Amino acid sequence: MRRIVFTLLFLGCLLSTVYAQDIPLSGKITDNKGLPLSDVTVTIMGTQHVTASDENGNYKINATKGTQIRYTRVGKKIVYVTVGEQRVVNVVMDEGENLDEVVVTGYQTQRKADLTGAVAVVRMDEINAPLTGNVMKSLQGRVPGAFITTSGSPDGSANVLIRGIGTLGNSSPLYIIDGMPSTKSMNEISGLDIESIQILKDASSSSIYGSRAANGVIIITTKKGGKGATRVDARVSTGIKNYAKSLDWLDTQQRGRVQWQAARHDGTDPNFGVYTFKDVQNSDGSWQLNEITVPEYIDDAKTMRAANTDWVQEVGQTALVQNYNLSLMTGNDKSRALFSVDYFDNQGTVKGTYFERLSGRLNTDFNLLEGRVKIGENLSITKIKQDVLGNVLDRTRNIQPIVPVHTVDGMGWGGPVAGMSDRQNPVRLIADNEQNRRNMLRLFGDMYIEVKLLENLKFRSMLGMDYSFLWDRNMQKTYVSGFMSENTASLNNVNNRWGNYVWNNTLTYKWILNEKHHFDFLAGQELIDYYAENLQAGRRKFASEDPDYMYLDAGEGIQTNSGSGTAYRLLSYFGKVNYNLADKYLLSATARYDGSSRFGANNQFGWFPALSAGWRLSQEDFLKSVDVISDLKIRYGWGKVGNQEIGDFASYGMYQASYATNPTWDPDNGTAYDIKGAGTGTLPSGYRRVQQPNPNLRWESATQHNIGVDFGFFNQKLTGSFDYFKKNTSDILISPPFIATLGEGGNRWVNGASMSNRGYEFLLSYSSSHNNWKYSVTGNMAGYRNKIVKLPEDVINSYPGNGVDQTILGRPLNSMFGYVADGLFRTMEEVNAHAEQVGKGLGRIRYQDINQDGRIGDEDRTWLGIADPDFIYGVNFSVGYKQWDLSMFWNGVYGGLVNNSAKGYTDFISFFGGENYGTRVLDAWSPQNSQSDIPALSFNDLNNEKRFSSYFVESASYFKLRTLELGYSLSSSVLKRIKSQGVRFYVLGENLLAFKKSWGNYKYTGVDPETPNSGYPIPFSITAGINVSF
Secondary structure (H helix, E strand, O other): HHHHHHHOOOOOHHHHHHHHHOOOEEEEEEEEEOOOOOOOEEEEEEOOOOOEEOOOOOOEEEOOOOEEEEEEEEEEOOOOEEEEOOOOOEEOOEEEOOOOOOOOOOOEEHHHHHHHOOOOEEHHHHHOOOOOHHHHHOOOOOOEEEEEEEEEOOOEEEEEEEEOOOOOOOOOOOEEEEOEEEOOOOOOHHHHHEEEEEEEHHHHHHHHHHHHHHOEEEEEEEOOOOOOEEEEEEEEEEEEEEEOOOOOOOOOHHHHHHHHHHHHHHHHOOOOOOOOOEEEEEOOOOOEEEEEEEEEOOOOOOOOOOOOOOHHHHEEEEEEEEEEEEEEEEEOOEEEEEEEEEEEEOOOOEEOEEEEEEEEEEEEEOOOOOOEEEEEEEEEEEEEEEEEOOOOOOHHOOOOOOOOEOOOOOEEOOOOOOOOOOOOEEEEHHOOOOOOOEEEEEEEEEEEEEEEEOOEEEEEEEEEEEEEEEEEEEEEEEEEEOEEEOOOOOOEEEEEEEEEEEEEEEEEEEEOOOOEEEEEEEEEEEEEEEEEEEEEEEEEEEOOOOOOOOOOHOOOEEEEEEEEEEEEEEEEEEEEEEEOOOOOOEEEEEEEEEEEEOOOOOOEEEEEEEEEEEEEEHHHHHHHHOOOOOEEEEEEEEEEEEOOOOOOOOOEEEEEEOOOOOOOOOOOOOOOOOOOOOOOOOOEEEEEEEOOOOOOOEEEEEEEEEEEEEEEEEEOOEEEEEEEEEEEEEEEOOOOOOHHHOOOOOOHHHHHEEEEEEEEEEEEEEEEEEEEEEEEEEEEEEEEEEOOOOOOHHHHHOOOOOOOOOOOOOOOOOOEEEEOEEEEEEHHHHHHHHOOOOOOOOOOOOOOOOOOOOOOOHHHHHEEEOOOOOOEEEEEEEEEEEEEEEEEEEEEEOOOEEEEHHHHHHHOOOOOOOOOOEEHHOOOOOOOOOOOOOOOOOOOOOOOOOOOEEEEEEEEOOEEEEEEEEEEEOHHHHHHHHHOOOEEEEEEEEEEEEEEOOOOOOOOOOOOOOOOOOOOOOEEEEEEEEEOOO
């Protein structure tokens, strides 16, 4: 009987084992555009069975029927599949919020769910980035709290502020690229090489970087190799662009009419310069213009025929921008590698301007000794070539339209004649600078080793280098352009090189106690060694202007040379502890101890601590039963960070060698005093002091409080966050003016100012799918206000205000102070009734008598407004149907004011005599046009209308369609036939629509309030591209 029982039990166990036998599953994982997804974590729920998809999105795993499989990847929605009879399970992952997403937070990574600081994460494959030389431009309006302003220059320049302006000096953030710090522009790295960008916005998250984190930290992680089959991605895009709009300038006839009208208004003869007029005086004393006479030639030698040149069109062009990127990713369980080559060519909308970049990247890592040791490197090399032309577009307003581009023989250059300003022919500037360019070579990267000392104890050592070499060769040719000329050719060479070397070591330990208490420990040390030097050499007088001939040794004339160098070091120790209790309660503590050679001997080291906490309410039992809530976390953070962005020798006493020269022609050289009393007029050689020492110079420090909430509803379909912050910056570094009794070189850097900054950030996103449709909407907004709290008395006058009873203290840094323009004088009764105002008259600006003393003076200046916007916002819409996808991104600024100084040449002719002017002056006030708001034309600024007043203050608000993209991805059946992993075609439009405030008070009269007074208006562009994966 016992034998039978055992036999039955054995058979039962065997049958149950057979019944629960693992089923081999395989499949392919793609995104909603049909492109394969690598590194997707595939987990059998309730087991330890885990695998990951390879570079082609393929995976294999064994599972039991009825069990559940979870698919997770950074930036994608979690997908669950229940195992049935199928052997092939293909999965499509939508964009979404993933609480298990791993985020780089500084020397370590954390789950997004465990974050207690204000950290924004951007996955580059989730945004439709236009062709741009600077990856930061792609983030404009997409990240709440990141205030990014740009221009249309081909190098893609961008100014990035994290949570606004928090100091009086350098407000640029610190960039960390694969663990390497940098403060340089991001136009030297290809956006297609970037996997993700993390922005550490508050002090509790950025304090791990201590003295360099006062303005926020931007962490960039580049792409790495994958596991499995080799994958090749090719991306090709080409676009065209042109001015979206530009200011309208007077043509030749209009320029003559304006000259006549201004002269008659002034009561002077209009017949001067190149124009003559036929007019008559009416019985009422007014003048009537009958004819404008333009001469056949504008110069006595008859080399320049009168023209009607549209200088904007002459220097502008429809430009081509193109990008080619090829990457190879491969790997297995023991090694991974990524190799990429990127070529970016951005021709400017101004002829002769361009930005060309060729870069290569190699990222590898290797697992040794059964995974106990890992070595790797991240290396990039970039070659950049760009023009040195400068702001040529701004020159188009300076030169009059009657000036021709070329002389009558077509060989010479047109230029100004008597009666015109001494402004250059912009077409000549472009042509004569074609051979001049700026070249730069940058080697950037690091190598590292990770050693697994114990099961949860890991040591990592990294050695990094950022080396750049820049060289200019600037040849200036001889020329004749009107009365302007240069009869001696010259050459100027500039060589700059700088290096940043970083060595850091970290020790991390993970400890789990009773399955509820999770600790992450980090301890580290870092050494940064920076140096830079430059050399300049010049020569004049060359026998030939052939670029192959014009080298320094070929010159015969005056030779010049100069050079300089600088260096600094930063030594740091840091540590961090993260604590997670039952996945509900979160704590984090950070400390960094920095020592910098930039500061005084008495204050070279400083502490930068931080504390933060979080409570995941969604994990509490009283909320787990609420199905609507999928995530809810409140967090608070406090931290102290620093700013060391001053000169490398700011704390030292400095002297400069000065050699004896004749002060008649070189007054800046030689010592300040005739020490020997020789009276020869030549100052003796020696050293002169240029800066006083300050051994007590210390860190500029900022403390910040941040409170935030993260939420998710309906299984993370609706997600968002809200943050409120308050930041106080003290010991701000300034160099105040010094009294004359200190003598030469009395300037000195001190800690002497304070300011505060507060603001909010809001993000809301919704995404879902239904049948073959997928859609998402994401919106964000953010605003801030700063305030100057303290300034030394001898510095106050350097900022807006009158320095007495109305100062910048207690007001935002970007406050505007000036006169209030109260319309124009339209009748003599108004003129006579108004306060005493020198130069007042019909058609002139009337200024308010603020203090009611009966006269207009400095005491009538007041606060006119603030340049900072009330808030910045962005909205992204995307929809997909089968293989089609459509997205659009809108971005705007609400509130804030701008000083539209361009009105100085669009509304007045007295500010810049002898030049051209905007067409707005055609609508200037006159007795026949008495309702105009544009002052009467005059060659004399008797009313001092150049003074800063509310006449120039206009709205900075705008709303733009940043991107509009339509894409199509080939279906899986087609891909299988052509043996490809993914193919997508797309068309992308950028800056297609723009709206500004063009009505009411403060209406904007310029072209684009985003780039007021800029020589490079932001262009619109149309781009077509294809992405292919093999």
